[in-house]
């Protein structure tokens with residue numbers, strides 16, 4: 078196999094694209110986890126919701142940026158509705174109950190998709206300017222591969238500004254650190270939780286647009302594995318930590334792509350085993366992840 | 377003389393409050409009252425139920441039976457954020473500042489319910505007046521402060537909402553004697569500015585010195601109550617809590 | 621793993637003692653078994669193969685849920701790993717029973733020793749179960765240290781890794797195509813024979829000192845370890861025993877459906893098992909049986925609607941909805957920690973740790989385990 082410089086650059090870019098998507102999803106995962114200590118499985122299926130929204134909107138005359146914003150707003154709504162209907166009622170139940178609930182919500186969303194849209198994959202077309210190729214030195218890169226990391230970084234910066242600089246953002250961090258004392262300050266925890274679900278889901282739907290646009294296909298089960306991998310990314314980075322989620326996302330995206338791209342092709346089928354093997358490894362060796370703060374994983 | 381007029385309606389009243397942690401009967405009928413402008417202290421040994429009492433007032437816990445009356449209205453079982461909105465500020469045991477927020481962010485969160493920016497700024501200036509060290513360290517993460525500084529921050533944070541009633545849970549815990557003096561004198565001056573204070577303490581002599589009245593709790597019950605002067609003179613109190 | 625409690629448990633003295641003290645119970649059990657035998661005989665005589673296969677699936681689900689309950693219900697370890705163990709049992713048993721004559725066609729690249737092996741179903745099934753329990757030892761040893769939903773996540777990772785490996789080890793599994801033409805060796809007698817064994821073993825375990833240790837771990841892990849319960853040993857025992865029966869169920873499944881693919885034993889299977897256990901009442905053997913039966917029957921009732929109206933996904937959608945509703949309004953499931961009243965005579969004398977399973981107690985215990 079010829080491993081040339083342009084090939085490696087192309088692989089790294091693929092890794093950054095994948096990492097960007099994982100990061101956006103992982104940020105939402107971590108945000109929700111930091112407040113509720115909930116592993117929200119259904120978060121991955123929000124990716125699918127976003128991709129389908131993009132599919133429906135792609136036939137309209139909406140400009141791309143407006144479409145992304147619209148999908149994000151719809152994602153907020155989806156998150157708020159799910160929180161209200163499914164997660165709020167079990168909030169005080171034992172931890173595992175929340176987890177099972179999220180499994181149920183995930184199954185619900187997937188099968189709602191199958192029921193209403195069939196399991197057939199559909200093709201998502203992206204605007205021409207995104208599929209055009211820009212030549213950078215020795216490599217030609219599709220514009221979408223530049224737009225995805227750019228957007229991901231923009232959203233990560235916006236999220237950072239939000240949680241550090243706004244009253245609500247600081248309240249979210251206070252609640253994540255100490256829910257009881259946050260309530261003593263007059264913080265309405267319900268509101269905080271709704272906001273985290275809204276933000277997290279918005280990021281996931283936007284990641285869904287990216288995924289659908291980049292890989293061209295949309296189907297009701299598409300979100301599950303990327304969602305799980307994004308959670309793996311969050312665990313690698315240190316679950317509950319936002320910089321960790323970002324770092325973990327890029328780490329996982331790059332290592333997954335390089336695993337497939339640099340090893341002999343007969344190993345590429347083991348990509349999922351590699352990622353989840355990594356999860357087991359991190360859980361067992363360094364459960365707090367790269368940037369995590371506290372160990373709540375083990376007995 | 378620290379005597380206060382008693383004909384005023386109590387700002388806070390607990391009536392026969394019972395509470396259970398699972399099967400443990402932690403509060404067995406607590407009744408107490410605070411009048412506007414008072415400092416009232418609750419003293420007692422470890423596990424007497426002092427912190428539990430404060431948690432019931434601020435809404436972190438809900439009583440099994442009994443009532444919590446604040447300014448004449450029943451607030452039993454109200455959510456903590458609603459209680460906070462009524463002007464009750466609970467400064468919890470062990471300080472519990474938000475270690476991953478900066479000092480100034482902690483203070484701003486203390487004023488979470490205050491919408492008016494000018495008001496917030498005024499409170500911030502007041503807190504910085506009382507605790508100048510917090511001003512110096514305002515950009516530092518609260519987790520990196522010393523124990524005494526964290527206590528000041530916790531107090532400052534509780535003051536930011538301009539409470540009518542301040543619940544303090546062992547503010548002197550783990551502090552050096554110098555620091556304890558300073559904290560207590562601050563508490564007294566906060567009270568002089570008009571805030572009613574319910575002070576839970578194990579440091580009984582200091583607490584009774586600043587307080588107008590006191591309650592002595594033992595295994596979930598109020599054993600004794602009275603003026604600080606009376607309690608300080610009480611033989612039982614002397615023996616059990618004042619090391620005499 | 622230390623085996624002492626095992627030997628103690630099976631000691632002759634205790635067996636005789638128990639036999640004497642539980643005489644009436646023995647008769648009751650015998651009566652129930654006769655009833656079951658009669659019903660199965662009737663079913664076999666009069667039902668068409670389709671209904672018969674539904675009953676066989678229910679039996680397999682009973683094996684799965686009752687054995688899953690050993691960890692998830694009684695020890696408080698939330699595992700999603702059962703499909704992974706089923707896959708091991710299914711593939712191992714299939715490779716052993718698959719006719720040598722047809723192996724070169726189906727699996728041309730099989731290693732020689734596997735290509736020339738063909739053994740009867742029962743030993744193949746048991747070998748599959750043992751293979752699954754060996755995998756459980758390997759997986760469980762590190763993973764059972766994890767707590768709460770992290771254990772669930774790790775075991776979910778295990779399912780995905782398993783199915784990924786099966787997909788890629790084409791020489792022995794035929795990859796994503798799966799293996800078909802498996803001998804239809806599963807009978808209703810085998811299925812329910814194993815179901816009875818599963819129930820019996822779980823029930824005996826729970827009624828032993830070993831079982832009480834498991835319950836103690838569920839109630840309060842820290843307290844249990846302070847009491848001197850060797851956590852890893854007990855957790856591993858529950859996990860490995862569960863995996864054995866999952867392996868058996870996988871083998872039965874393969875020889876009932878006569879075709880397996882990596883996707884058969886995937887996340888939806890784990891989800892369905894969890895639904896059955898939760899709905900039946902995690903912490904109750906009869907609850908697990910009821911959950912398995914109710915959800916299987918429900919799925920079969922809905923299946924005609926799904927296929928005739930083309931509403932694919934309907935069954936799973938309704939299942940998920942039921943689960944959410946149950947979690948919100950009756951998280952303890954149908955049975956909670958109790959056993960079926962009809963079986964009051966068959967039930968273990970006390971399931972709880974020195975407490976009778978009464979409602980207020982349950983509520984309180986729930987409260988203690990809540991998150992803050």
Ligand SMILES: Nc1ncnc2c1ncn2[C@@H]1O[C@H](COP(=O)(O)OP(=O)(O)OP(=O)(O)O)[C@@H](O)[C@H]1O
Nearest residue numbers: 397400402420421422423424425426427428429578
């Ligand atoms: N979360 C809890 N769960 C169970 N029991 C508790 C809990 N918190 C407190 N208790 C019990 O309730 C009783 C009262 O506790 P509380 O914290 O109110 O005592 P305290 O007077 O504040 O003691 P200290 O001076 O040590 O702070 C104690 O016996 C304690 O063990």
Ligand SMILES: [Mg+2]
Nearest residue numbers: 426427428469
């Ligand atoms: Mg206390």
